[in-house]
Amino acid sequence: MIDLPAVVPRRRFGLRMRLLLLVALSLSPIFVLAAIQTWIDIREDNATYRQELIATARLLAHDQEVLLRGSADVMRILAGVPEVANLSAACPAAMRLLPAQNRAYTNFAVVDLNGRTLCSGLPVSEDLDVSRTEWFQRVIAEERFIIGRSQIGPATNESILAAAAPFYQDGELRGAIVTGIRVSVIQQLGIEEDDDSGRIAGIVDSAGTVITERRELSVSSISAERLADASDGEIHVFERENAILGDRILALAPLINNDVYVLLSAPRPNVLSWRSVDVSGTILLPLLMWAIALIAVWIATDFLVLRWLAYLTRIARLYGHGRYDVVPMRAQRAPREIRELAESFQWMAERISERDEDLTDAVEHQQILIREVHHRVKNNLQIITSLLNLQLGNVRDETSVRALKEAQSRINALAMVHRNLYEAEDLRYIAIAPFFSELCRLTHRAGPGEEGGVELEFKSNLSDQVISTDQAVPLAMFVTEAMTNAYKHAFKTASPGHVLSVSIMAIDKDGDDWIEAVVADNGPGYDPATPRRRGVGSSLFDAFAMQLDGENEIRTAVGKGMSIRLRFPLDGEAES
Numbered sequence: 001m002i003d004l005p006a007v008v009p010r011r012r013f014g015l016r017m018r019l020l021l022l023v024a025l026s027l028s029p030i031f032v033l034a035a036i037q038t039w040i041d042i043r044e045d046n047a048t049y050r051q052e053l054i055a056t057a058r059l060l061a062h063d064q065e066v067l068l069r070g071s072a073d074v075m076r077i078l079a080g081v082p083e084v085a086n087l088s089a090a091c092p093a094a095m096r097l098l099p100a101q102n103r104a105y106t107n108f109a110v111v112d113l114n115g116r117t118l119c120s121g122l123p124v125s126e127d128l129d130v131s132r133t134e135w136f137q138r139v140i141a142e143e144r145f146i147i148g149r150s151q152i153g154p155a156t157n158e159s160i161l162a163a164a165a166p167f168y169q170d171g172e173l174r175g176a177i178v179t180g181i182r183v184s185v186i187q188q189l190g191i192e193e194d195d196d197s198g199r200i201a202g203i204v205d206s207a208g209t210v211i212t213e214r215r216e217l218s219v220s221s222i223s224a225e226r227l228a229d230a231s232d233g234e235i236h237v238f239e240r241e242n243a244i245l246g247d248r249i250l251a252l253a254p255l256i257n258n259d260v261y262v263l264l265s266a267p268r269p270n271v272l273s274w275r276s277v278d279v280s281g282t283i284l285l286p287l288l289m290w291a292i293a294l295i296a297v298w299i300a301t302d303f304l305v306l307r308w309l310a311y312l313t314r315i316a317r318l319y320g321h322g323r324y325d326v327v328p329m330r331a332q333r334a335p336r337e338i339r340e341l342a343e344s345f346q347w348m349a350e351r352i353s354e355r356d357e358d359l360t361d362a363v364e365h366q367q368i369l370i371r372e373v374h375h376r377v378k379n380n381l382q383i384i385t386s387l388l389n390l391q392l393g394n395v396r397d398e399t400s401v402r403a404l405k406e407a408q409s410r411i412n413a414l415a416m417v418h419r420n421l422y423e424a425e426d427l428r429y430i431a432i433a434p435f436f437s438e439l440c441r442l443t444h445r446a447g448p449g450e451e452g453g454v455e456l457e458f459k460s461n462l463s464d465q466v467i468s469t470d471q472a473v474p475l476a477m478f479v480t481e482a483m484t485n486a487y488k489h490a491f492k493t494a495s496p497g498h499v500l501s502v503s504i505m506a507i508d509k510d511g512d513d514w515i516e517a518v519v520a521d522n523g524p525g526y527d528p529a530t531p532r533r534r535g536v537g538s539s540l541f542d543a544f545a546m547q548l549d550g551e552n553e554i555r556t557a558v559g560k561g562m563s564i565r566l567r568f569p570l571d572g573e574a575e576s
Contacts, residue, residue: 015159015301015305015306016298016301016306018296019301020297020299021464023293023297024290025292027286027290030286030289031286031287031458034055040276042534045269048270049249049266049269050249051100053249053251053264054235054251055236056251056264057251057253057264058235058253058520060201060253060262060264061235061253061255064186064203064255064260065102065256067181067186068147068163068256069256069451071105071145071163071179071181072145074098074179075108075145075165075177075178075179075302078094078095078177079118079165079167079168079177081094084110084119085169087110087118087119091119092119092120094121095107095108095109095110095119095121096121096122097229099121099122103182103185103296104182104185105179105180105181105182106122106153106155106156106158106160106179106180106181106182107120107153107155107179107180108121108177108178109124109155109177109178109179110167110176111130111175111178112174113140113173113174113175113412114129114333115129115131116128116129116132117137118175120155120209121155123155124154124155124543125154128154130178132148133148133162134148135147135148135149135162135163135164136148136177136178138313139164139165139166140166140173140175140176142172143166144166144254144257145163145164145256146164147161147162147163147205147206147259147260148161148162148163148164148205149161149162149206150183150209150211151210153180155180156180157181157184158180158183158184159179159184159211160181160183161181161183161186161203161205161211161260162179162180162181163178163179163181163493164176164177164178164179165177165178173230185469186203189406196300196319199264199266200264200265200266201265202219202262202263203260203262204222204227204252204260204262204263205259205260205261206259208221208222208224208227209221210222210263219240219250219263219265222252222263223263226238226252227258227261229252230252230254230258231254231319232254233254233259234254235252235253236251236252237249237250237251237267238250238252247265247267247268248265248268250263250264250265250266251263251264267504285367291316304335308331308334308335308337308342311330312328312331312338312341312342315342315345316345318343319352320357323355324349324350324352324353324356326349328342328345328346331343356415382510384411385411385412388407391404412480428468429466429468430464430466430468430469430471431464431465431466432460432465432467432504432515433462433463433464433465434509435472435476436458436460436476436502437458439462439480440456440458440483440502441456441458443479443480443484444456444500444531453496453498454487454491454498454499454500455498455500456502457500457501458501458502458503459501459502459503459504459505460504460507461505461506462504462506465506465570467570470571470573471515471548471568471570471571474544474547474548475504475515475517475544475566475568477544478540478541478544479502479504479517479519481540481541481544482519482537482541482564483500483502483519484537485537485564486500486521487500489523489562490521490522490524490525490562491523492521497522498521498522498523499521499522500519500520500521501519501520502517502519503516503518504516504517505518507567509567512569512570512572513569513570514550514568514569515567515568515569515570516567517565517567518563518566519563519564520561520563521561521563522560522561523562524559524561525556525557525559525560525562526556526562528556528557536552541564541566544566545568548566548568549568549569550566550567550568550569551566551567552564552565552566553567
């Protein structure tokens with residue numbers, strides 16, 4: 001089973017989201033225009049609604065004006081009746097005549113300038129004094145028809161509006177003729193009981209108190225500022241929030257020189273209730289079109305593009321794993337552009353496959369040549385070693401013999417490297433543990449180790465680790481040189497108990513993988529403080545460390561032997 005690489009999520013929007021955003025933005029002018037048109041329609045309908053409300057309030061005000069102005073006419077007629085004008089004994093009977101015929105009025109009476117009753121159709125208390133009432137003071141001061149604030153009638157104990165007109169005798173103001181207009185009669189306003197418009201009407205006195213209402217207004221009073229805005233015959237329209245009835249629009253119409261007002265309350269329409277606003281046409285239809293367009297783009301993008309891109313992505317991943325023989329057959333049903341892209345993919349795979357074959361052949365040929373080179377180099381080095389062996393047979397000088405054997409050990413180390421490369425599957429790398437184990441064994445055999453009774457110990461924790469050729473050569477030369485140095489200086493004379501230890505270990509240094517090679521002996525050692533001539537071996541150790549980008553260290557003490565340590569970072573490619 002092929003392990004396909006995971007798709008890394010991207011923060012940027014994909015093709016489908018970008019197309020959806022593009023369509024949404026392209027259709028946004030429709031919503032803007034629809035919103036503007038809806039706003040215009042709402043404004044126009046709001047103005048029309050308010051004008052209708054004002055017209056209704058004006059009609060109701062007219063009806064109440066007729067009723068209230070009729071009271072003034074009635075009182076002017078009564079004042080002209082002789083019995084009333086002369087305040088004769090028949091005055092009460094004349095006052096009772098009209099209330100008996102018209103139940104709008106509770107009683108008629110004449111009061112003097114001191115507020116004392118002179119004549120009343122119904123019996124009233126003798127100590128009744130209306131001089132302190134607002135309506136009495138106004139009618140005496142202004143000498144005109146006055147509608148007072150709501151009160152309880154003294155004769156009938158009913159809720160009334162006090163109405164008063166000036167009373168004259170011989171052209172001189174003598175008091176006022178007053179009546180009580182029943183609030184229950186004023187309740188009969190011009191809105192039918194079965195009216196489903198939600199409109200409610202009521203009467204407001206000059207103090208702003210709602211004194212009568214057809215249905216529950218949930219408004220107990222009107223502020224003085226609102227009353228002032230409705231003065232001079234102008235109808236004032238305002239809005240008020242109501243917890244019971246909801247948001248309302250109110251129209252306040254003044255009557256009788258602002259003595260009383262008609263209050264008309266109507267529900268404030270919301271956006272969906274405006275009569276002139278076609279919600280389905282201006283809002284719902286564009287919204288539906290917008291939704292259909294987005295759904296269409298979503299489906300079309302998935303059907304025509306995205307599923308084919310996903311298919312080609314899987315094909316490309318198979319090509320990435322070397323499956324160049326895969327043919328995107330399903331792409332034949334795709335749109336022309338996608339089909340052409342699939343054909344380009346297939347053509348690319350064929351070309352890559354051909355190049356891979358050519359590269360494979362070239363690599364195989366190169367490996368054959370390299371193996372041949374390593375083989376020839378190894379053979380040449382072995383010939384040199386053989387020549388050195390022949391030369392050793394003719395040399396009698398110990399110093400020369402030692403020099404030739406050291407050279408022979410170094411050449412053997414190089415020959416071993418080339419032999420391992422020739423035999424290795426990968427010409428770039430050498431297995432550390434088996435290579436250096438054999439190298440130490442051969443170096444020990446070639447040197448005086450076995451003859452001098454030196455015991456060789458080799459250890460490594462790198463059983464499967466490989467090392468590059470560039471690092472293997474200097475490391476092999478280091479090990480060979482360090483072992484030769486130990487034979488030369490630490491084990492000059494043969495004696496039992498001599499041990500030469502070689503270790504090549506993997507270590508961790510600052511989170512990186514390093515190799516540590518240590519060649520240690522149990523020879524006599526020397527005092528590090530004693531001045532010594534720097535030999536060829538020390539220079540070579542430094543050169544090997546520099547070549548490996550590592551560090552070299554020599555430790556010794558009298559009677560405790562000597563150890564030569566080399567540390568270097570493992571090649572990254574070999575590590576992986």
